[in-house]
Amino acid sequence: MFNPRTASVDSDVLVSAVIPAYNTERYLRRAIESVLAQRYRPIECIVVDDGSTDGTGDIARSFGDRVRVIRQPNAGASAARNAGIEAARGAYIAFLDSDDYWLDTKLESQMRVLTAHPGLRLVSTHWAWLPSTTDPQSTSFSGPEFDEAALDILPGWETLLRDPYLGTPTVVVDACAAKSVGGFDVKLRSAEDIDFFLRLCEGHRYAVLKQQLVGFQMRQGSLTRTENSHRHNLDVLTRLSETRPEICERFGATLTECRLDIYGRWARASIFHGNGPRARTVLRDSRQFGRVPEYWRLWLKSYSAQMVKKVRDRLRPLAREDQSVR
Secondary structure (H helix, E strand, C coil): CCCCCCCCCCCCEEEEEEECCCCCCCHHHHHHHHHCCCCCCCEEEEEEECCCCHHHHHHHHHCHEEEEEEEEECHHHHHHHHHHHHHHHCCEEEEECCCCCCCCHHHHHHHHHHHHCCCEEEEEEEEEEEEECCCCCCCCCCCCCCCHHHHEEECCHHHHHHHHCCCHHEEEEEHHHHHHHHCCCCCCCCCHHHHHHHHHCCCEEEEEEEEEEEEEEECCHHHHHHHHHHHHHHHHHHHHHHHCCCHHHHHHHHHHHHHHHHHHHHHHHHHHCCCCHHHHHHHHHHHHCCCCCCHHHHHHHCCHHHHHHHHHHHHHHHHHHHHHHE
C-alpha cells in the first residue's frame, strides 16, 4: 500500500500559486515569500494585481522573474482568481489571499496526498487565525511534518454540503477541473468559494488534512464581511436548489440542515456584535425551513446582546493591560 508519509513526491508536477491582490501592500510581501519558501518544487507564483492604487504592484514586481505579475482593472477577487487560473501552467493550482500566508510544508504535504490518492479534485488543510495586530514582517514559515493520521478522504457532495468552509487559501485543486467548471462565479459577492468547491467536487472525492498549515490574517472589517457572507451562503444553496432539482431530491434533508446551520451562525454573529434585532429577524426567517438548534435560547440572548457587548468592550482594554503587566 502506498504510504504518503515516506513516498517521494513527483518533482515534475508543477504547482501554480495564484494570489489575487488589491491594495494589500502591507501584507503581500509576506504572502509571496511564503510561497517561495515552500519545500515543494517546482512551483510558479502568479500575482494578479486587481487594479491596486497603492504599492501592491511594485511589491509584486520587486521579486523579479520569481513572480509572474498580471495587472487588470479592479473586478474583484473572483475575477482575479479566474485570471490566475487561466494563466496557470501547473497541473495543480493553489490559491492564497494576499494578506494570508502558507507554512513551508503545506504544498509538500498536499502533493503527497494527491500522489497517494489519484482522482482527488482538491486537498485542503486547516488554518490558524492571526490577530489584526500581527506584524506581517515577523512571521515564521516553519511548518509541521506531514501527519497521515490527520488526513480525511471524503466522498464528495453530501460531506461538502454539510461542511463547505474549506478556506480558499488552504486548497490545492486539479487545474484541468478548475478550468472545466469555469472557475469562480464573478456574480457572487461572497460564498463564491463554496459555490466553486461544490461544482468542482460533484461526483468526485476530496481530502482535508487537519493540520494548521495556513495563517489567516484578521483585518479591520473582517467580522462585518463575515456576517454579510451568511446571506450569500444561503444564496448559493437557493440557487443550487433552483437549478438542480435532482440535488434537492437526493440531498434535500442535508440542504435543510445546512440552511439552518447558516441561520444559526448568522444569529450568533449578530448577537456577538450586539445586534439583537438582526438576530431575531434571522431567526424568524429561518422558520420557513424548520427550527435552528437552540432557537429559543438564541432568541432570549438577543435581548441582552447590546448590553453584553458593551460590557465586553469595556473589559477588553483591561484584559490587554493585565496581559501587558504579566
